Amino acid sequence: MPILTPSRRWQQAYYPFKKRRLSQKIEEAFERSFKGIVWGCRMCGNCLLQETAFICPMACPKGLRNGPCGGSTPDHCCVDESRPCIWYEIYRRADKMGRLDKLVEVLPPLDWDKAGTSALRDVYDKVLDHGVSKTVTTIVKSSTDERKEKWDQFFKDIRQPDWWDGDDQPHPAPTHEPVSHLEKILLEGQFALTCEVVPAISGNFSAFDVTLSELQGLVDAVNITDSASATPRVSPLACAIRARELGTEPVLQMAARDRTRLSFQADLMGASASGIRNILLITGDHPNKGSQPFSKMDIWDYDSVQAIWMARKLRDEATFLDGRNIDEPPSYFLGAAASPNASTPKYQGIRAQKKMNAGAQFFQTNLVFDIRNFEEYLEALDQRGVLNKVYLIAGVTIIRSINNANYLNKLPGVTMPNWIIQRLTESKDPKQEGYQLSLELIEQLKDLPGVHGLHFMAISNPAKLRCLLKDSNLL
Numbered sequence: 151m152p153i154l155t156p157s158r159r160w161q162q163a164y165y166p167f168k169k170r171r172l173s174q175k176i177e178e179a180f181e182r183s184f185k186g187i188v189w190g191c192r193m194c195g196n197c198l199l200q201e202t203a204f205i206c207p208m209a210c211p212k213g214l215r216n217g218p219c220g221g222s223t224p225d226h227c228c229v230d231e232s233r234p235c236i237w238y239e240i241y242r243r244a245d246k247m248g249r250l251d252k253l254v255e256v257l258p259p260l261d262w263d264k265a266g267t268s269a270l271r272d273v274y275d276k277v278l279d280h281g282v283s284k285t286v287t288t289i290v291k292s293s294t295d296e297r298k299e300k301w302d303q304f305f306k307d308i309r310q311p312d313w314w315d316g317d318d319q320p321h322p323a324p325t326h327e328p329v330s331h332l333e334k335i336l337l338e339g340q341f342a343l344t345c346e347v348v349p350a351i352s353g354n355f356s357a358f359d360v361t362l363s364e365l366q367g368l369v370d371a372v373n374i375t376d377s378a379s380a381t382p383r384v385s386p387l388a389c390a391i392r393a394r395e396l397g398t399e400p401v402l403q404m405a406a407r408d409r410t411r412l413s414f415q416a417d418l419m420g421a422s423a424s425g426i427r428n429i430l431l432i433t434g435d436h437p438n439k440g441s442q443p444f445s446k447m448d449i450w451d452y453d454s455v456q457a458i459w460m461a462r463k464l465r466d467e468a469t470f471l472d473g474r475n476i477d478e479p480p481s482y483f484l485g486a487a488a489s490p491n492a493s494t495p496k497y498q499g500i501r502a503q504k505k506m507n508a509g510a511q512f513f514q515t516n517l518v519f520d521i522r523n524f525e526e527y528l529e530a531l532d533q534r535g536v537l538n539k540v541y542l543i544a545g546v547t548i549i550r551s552i553n554n555a556n557y558l559n560k561l562p563g564v565t566m567p568n569w570i571i572q573r574l575t576e577s578k579d580p581k582q583e584g585y586q587l588s589l590e591l592i593e594q595l596k597d598l599p600g601v602h603g604l605h606f607m608a609i610s611n612p613a614k615l616r617c618l619l620k621d622s623n624l625l
C-alpha cells in the first residue's frame with residue numbers, strides 16, 4: 151500500500167504518448183518512483199494532490215476526479231470491495247484537516263497529452279516563469295494569510311488550465327423561458343412525476359412503444375436509461391427521439407462511461423437538434439456490473455460533474471471544451487443524479503453542491519427507503535445552499551416481495567432499513583405489505599420541504615404504477 155494513499159494496491163502507471171528527451175525520461179522516472187511509493191501515483195500528469203487531502207484520486211476504479219460516485223460506502227468501493235472508496239477517504243481526511251470546502255471546486259478531466267509526464271515540471275516551469283528569486287522573496291516576505299492565498303492561486307493556475315477554468319462558484323442558467331414541459335411545471339410549483347423506462351434488448355421499438363402507450367397520462371416525463379447495469383440496450387438517444395414522436399416527453403440519460411468528451415459533445419448537439427429538451431447526466435455503472443468480457447475498467451474520459459460543466463458551457467457560453475464557439479448553441483434542461491444513501495449525507499451534500507455549481511438545474515435521486523437518512527441529506531443540501539436552488543425529484547419504487555427488497559438493498563447507493571425487511575418478513579402477504587410500504591414512503595416524501603416531485607424507478611408494470619398513483623392521490 152502506498153504511504154499516503156490508503157488504496158489496496160498499485161495500479162498501472164501511465165507512460166508518455168510521445169517520444170521524450172533523455173532528461174525528461176530521467177525526470178519522469180524519478181517522479182514515478184518517488185510519488186509511486188508515497189501516493190501510489192499513476193503519473194496522470196494532471197496532479198490534484200494539493201486539492202484532494204494528499205490522497206491520489208486516480209486510485210478510483212472509475213477514475214473520478216470530482217468526488218465519490220453514487221455507490222460509494224464508508225466501508226468499501228462499490229466496484230472492488232477489497233479496497234476502500236478512495237473518495238470517501240479523501241473526504242474523511244479533508245474533513246479532519248478542515249479542508250472540505252476545497253472539494254467544491256469543479257476539477258478538470260485529464261489532458262491526456264500530459265499523461266505519463268512530470269506534473270512537478272509544471273511547478274518548476276511556473277517558478278521559472280515567475281522568477282526564482284521573486285518567488286523566494288514572495289514566500290519569505292508575505293504575511294501568513296497572503297502566503298496562503300498566493301500558494302492557493304499558484305496551484306490553482308496549474309490545476310485549472312485555460313480550456314477548463316473551473317471554480318467553486320454557482321453557475322445558474324441565465325433567465326430564460328422553460329425549454330421543456332418538465333421545466334415548466336417545476337417552475338410553476340407543480341409536483342412533478344417522472345418514471346424510468348429501461349430500453350429493451352432488441353432491434354426494434356415494439357416493447358418500448360407498448361410501455362410508452364401504457365404510461366401515457368401517468369407521468370410528466372419518462373427517463374430513458376443508458377445501458378443500465380453496463381448492459382447494452384437500445385440507444386437512449388434513439389428511444390428519446392421515438393418517445394417524442396409518440397407524444398411522450400423524454401428525459402435522456404447519458405452516461406459518461408460510454409463516451410469520450412468528443413462523442414459526448416456531439417451527442418449533446420444531436421439531442422438538442424432532435425428536440426430532446428431534458429438531459430440527465432450520470433457517471434454510469436461500472437463495466438464489471440455487466441457481463442464479460444469487460445470493457446476498459448479503470449479510467450473514464452470524464453465524470454458526471456465534468457459532463458454537467460461541459461454541457462452548461464456549450465449551452466450558456468456557446469463554447470466547446472477546446473474553446474471553439476458554436477453559432478447556435480443547444481438548448482436543454484440539465485439534470486443530475488443524486489445519491490442520498492451513498493457515503494454519508496454530509497459528503498453527498500458536497501457532491502450535490504458541486505453538481506449544482508457546475509450547472510445542474512434538477513436532481514433525480516436514487517431510491518429512497520430510509521426517510522430519516524433522507525432528511526439528513528436534505529439538511530446537508532440546505533447547509534450547502536443547494537435546497538430549493540435546484541428541483542429535487544425523489545426516487546421511489548414498489549417493493550414487490552422480500553426477495554425484491556433484498557435485491558434492491560444490494561444495489562449500489564441503495565439502503566433498505568431493517569424495519570422494512572422485518573415488516574415484510576413478518577407479514578402474511580409480503581406483496582401487499584410491500585405495496586403498503588411504498589404508499590407510506592410516498593406519503594412522507596410528498597410532504598418533505600425541498601422535494602419537488604417523485605421519480606418512479608424499477609417499475610416493470612405501468613398498470614401497477616397507475617394503481618399506486620391513484621392510491622396516493624397523485625392521479
Ligand code: SF4
Binds near residue numbers: 234
Ligand atoms: S466507490 Fe465509486 S468513487 Fe469510490 S473508489 Fe469506488 S468507484 Fe471510485
